[in-house]
Amino acid sequence: MTERPWTLEYLLDDKPSIQLNTKGLFHFEHLREKPGADGEVDGSDGAWEETFHSWTDSKPRGPESFGLDINFNGFEHVYGIPEHASPLSLKPTRGGGKDAYDQPYRLYNLDVFEYEHDSPMSLYGSIPFMVAHNTESTVGVFWLNAAETWIDVTHEKSSTLGNLLRLAGTGKEPSVSTHWVSESGVMDVFLLPGPSVADIYKQYSELVEQTPLPREFAIGYHQCRWNYLDQVDVLTVNDKLHEHHIPYDVIWLDIEHTDGKRYFTWDTAKFPDPVAMQQALAYHGHQLVNVVDPHIKHDVNYRIWKEANDNGYFVKNKQGTDNFQGWCWPGDSNWVDYFNPNATSWISEQFHLDKYNGSTPHLFVWNDMNEPSVFNGPEITMDKDIKHFGGWEHRDVHNIFGMLYHKATADGLRTRESPNKRPFVLSRAYFAGSQRYGAIWTGDNAADWDHLRASVPMVLSNNIAGLHFIGADVGGFFGNPSPELMTRWYQLGI
Template sequence: MIIKSPFHTRVNGLFHTAISAVLLSQVAQAAPSDDFKTTENIAFYLRHQAFTETILQADPALSQENSGEMPHAASPYTVVSDSVYLNGHTLVATVQHDSTKVPLRVEVIFLKNGTVRVRAQEENPLLPRYDDTQKYVLRGEGNNLGYALASDLKHYRELVDGVKVHTVRYTNEHSAFSVRITEDPWSLTYLENNKPIIELNSKGRFHLEHLRPKPDPETIGDDVSGEWKETFLPFTDSKTRGPESFGMDINFIGFEHVYGIPGHATPLSLKTTNNEKDGYNMPYRLWNLDVFGYELDDPISLYGSIPFMVAHNIDTTVGVFWLNAAETLVDITREKRSNVDNDLPVVNTHWVSEAGVMDVFLMPGPSVADLYRQYTSLIEPTPLPREFALGYHMCRWSYLDQEDVLTVSEKMHEHDIPYDAIWLDIDYTDGMRYFTWDYSKFPDPVAMQKQLAHDGHKLVTIIDPHVKRDSSYRVWKEGNENGYFIKNNTSTKNYDGWCWPKESNWVDYLNPEASKWYSKQYHLDKYLDSTADLFIWNDMNEPSIFRMPEGTAEKNTKHYGDWEHRQVHNLYGMLNHRATFEGMLTRESPRKRPFILSRSYFAGSQRYGAIWTGDNIADWGYMRAAVQMVLSNNIAGMHFSGADVGGFVGNPEPELLIRWYQLGIWHPFFRTHSKKDTKRREPWLFGEPYLSIMRKAICERYRMLPYWYTLFREASLTGMPIVRPMWMEFPKDLDLFAKENTFMVGSSIMVAPSLDSDLTKPIDVTFPSQENWYNMYTHASYFAPIKRRFVTDLAQTLVYVRGGSIIPTRERQRRSSAFMKQDPFTLYVYVSRNDTASGKLYIDDGESYDYEKGAFIEREFVYAEDKLISRSSPFTMESAEHKAFLDKMNNVCIERVVMIGLTSQPTVAIIRENGAEREILLEYGNCRTGSKCVIRDPTVCIGNDWEIALN
């Protein structure tokens, strides 16, 4: 039975139904409820809604979402006269509410790349507000360290309709920017080339609840507004700091579509939240929670959150990053504003956070590439992962024992199915004591890992953040003795909770010493019987806590520095992920790249590993949602993401499982995972023809690994998403702005997955741009722009390559990526309408950080005027490490070049390399349209400059 509340869905109560029978009965008896909060239970949000109502009452025109001319906001916040001044790269102003008169310091900080940072808090707060989110998320630990600051700022003061307006202008190499601040009421407009693109407080919804002394209990009364105390079910949240929330309307001028703010199982183009007919009747909620079997098409909180939103129109792509880790809700509405020529679309958003400092970044783009340069200059891009992590991962709750693990591995070999890692869930431990083994099931973990490694495979074990409360358990004993656990609301005792091991405590990662201590638990001398071939899965790290409100830590529990959990909740999973990363990074010398999967995430998590979309269901709707969720994560910079192939809950029919494999190979993280009470679903169990189709899909992932690894290299340099919505590559095509049934993998490959249970239902594919598109497998070509409809059988997939692309592959089938490192490459050259093509290939050792010293090969391939040229990338570093890597890869060659779409049929290829020249006769194959030829065995070295001329 699925029970849906206005905000959340739960299956069979607050906890996973697959808890062992004994533990489930114990938990269920104590579980107070299976429900989650609705907006009616979120006091700070209701107070901001009430504040908004006062604005609307002051100016009813504001309530008309299609009111035409934008009305003048009735905000009670004004700039204090003569308080505005330019201090270097920062414009400072004092803003105050007309009634409370509490002075707020507003800082507008100008960065060189065009980004503007806006911060607000009390000038003299009664207590410090939590402001360390920037330390964990931003480059240089926040406070603008490491940022390129704008210079040559020009500050102008003028009167407009009797109101003082301040304008700051500056330029970069691409555009001219200006910020206009109006004093009464206070508002901010961000302009690019004199065109407004983002407005703050133009709807008058800026409101900051200033910190104040606690009134007498008699004065508080029932505290119906929830400022000092609120109750949810039997839980009471006492607030010693009182109300400290803030909100702001941020409005995108000239836009109809906004994207981002994952994770939610919602459409790619975000819906309005004030209209249940076309959207939702509730805001998007950002509050990381364990939501088992979550509802689809619902803005409920899920496992992770990134408060980054992107707006796009045919001219501009802009972004907003709301840097806050407290509970945050985002409302979205749309309207039309009267313009000289036509009605101008506007997307209005209203952001409300419970605590902290208001800290928001406005990024002007204007191109997609510009936007991601600006964004990753703040939060850092996704680094190069361990190469094996891009392969196929096999996981189940749980593989039973050591024999089961090795048998599954042998069966994969027997059926010629490559894989890179096999995973162990919680049952491998000694009674849920992490960093231990149940030796009755796994008598020799080291021998097991060595056997897997001998065949090119890795082992991944789960380590959850809860620590079993057991005085005989070394990890708990050390953590307890050193005070490393989160404390209760009086800061006097450990915060006690209940999770898989029953009574548990949670490490306080805000404590630097606690985080360092926890990291060391991953070292080989602490995590006994682990080896360098073992990697980590951090689950349940929202944190998920049974029997607690909404299944997570109470907001008034205390962290290091006397901060409450309410201020840092959304950071918790990321800090757990970070501590694990640092432990894995330092467990061996020289250091090697870790691989860690995390369920909970926040902005910054991309630095530490991969994430997945949580406990989904074996259902066609959840497969469709996986497309939306992975794209949204990539938009927000969380590139290394995927969904459990086949669904975690339930038993997929073979057709669904096959279609999910065919989709999953085109997501950055590729893992199958299933719940304990589901049927085993290793591919060979389904028999033919299903086994062959699944094998084909998995092998395709391995064939394309050179392309995937090169995409991760690009992301590490530019921040560009790895999988992309169609509009990112074709930004002026209006028909693609809300399209999500097809998506791009990099700039070259378009995937049109089959997402419907009716296998006879046609798939509509839009081929955009004035370009050729080629079916990756049949090489059939399509002359865009054109729309086509296809019906596929179960073995077929629709994958297309954009004309003008060069795709590197490795065609030899191996057991794992480890056995492919010395394999030759094949280049597929898909010729454009202009008879040109280009592409890249990046190679390093796939595991160390030697690439930072130049130990890599990065080639640029260009085809033009009947010549294919390989040249070194400008990022190539001439170093001893580079030379050593070249020597190591000296025997790795290009074994084939496949030319597709040639307009003529040359007969000979002339190969020029290292001053030598030779000829090869061309081979022509069947191709439905155009011309396809194969240059077989050119044997040019992958690390050399060379040229292939067609004659």
């Protein structure tokens, strides 16, 4: 370690393996005063307020970003930092010629409609974990920050002559240089020295834990679409699968099973006896999964909304004086603040059998729209300057919102019976450690060959980052696959 300028090197066999700040890009914003009328303090454009189309992002604490360059010496490939629809070996974002991306990899959980493939754009989850690997060693970096984060990747590959010189002991080692920048939050960086692959994952799992053993049915065949119409439709699908000798384990219900998009309820005209329906499925060994999204319909006569509002459990507006309100499937909606421990305990209890009317031990849960998705928000998500419990701005904690809802749901299912039983909860949004709470899927893909192709490195990148119970929508979500595409996707899924 050197002091001026400060650098840090991790040595493996007396050779630098991970290097910090060797390019001198370490920075953090200092605390400053908001500009006054005299103009004597910092008032640079965008420092205290930014406008994006019709949205204005206030920054009451001013600029708070920080960054650091991290170099992987002796490596030609780096992996991880999902979620992106990009190759497994991360493509360069600088100095890589025609194959390089023209912008950094972005980590910022978003509800992305028909996302692009082969792109560093943000998707539904964010795991700021990167691994460098070669035939001799494996090292990693875990950048523990939940704010919007950008990562540049530069490959400094050796030429043929350089490789020959290196074999002779005089050439320069290849390396991958990365530059990490987060908008706000805390700088908390873990260096994982390896040197073996097994060592890396032992070190990483001590930080974020491992994937628990799932329920047996959870690794079987799941039959899901948007949307089965009613109770008769569900039981007809069940009967037809049996008639054609197609084994399955779980059938799923999307938002239309509810009473007007009020979660924890049923549309009683369409599902007059949900308990009998679940029992009919369970008789043949099948389970049911209901979607339960995090937005709560703003309705003073809706028990869930009224209890949350009366107890002050909703996320607040940027002034901290009233509930944040946005638009999602039910229309006007509010969001429970999962940074409030009392609110989290309360929402977990709503999954208990005595609270969730019409539920049985054979009902499990699907968390969708938990990036969170806000239809009338900037980039279809929450404003960055709204307030969470404890004084946090949403910008500081955005990428863990979905994971906290996933955790609350899993805790509710785990404790609804005595003795406790392992839950099954599928989530769309995620962060490092989400594997502790259930399965993940890669999001709303399209029924085309490019998305089939992209699903393989997407799943593998998440595997590298600690998510092992993950998959893609077989056949795609948007559009209708051809018989050939559907067949090939089933082959891949199985």
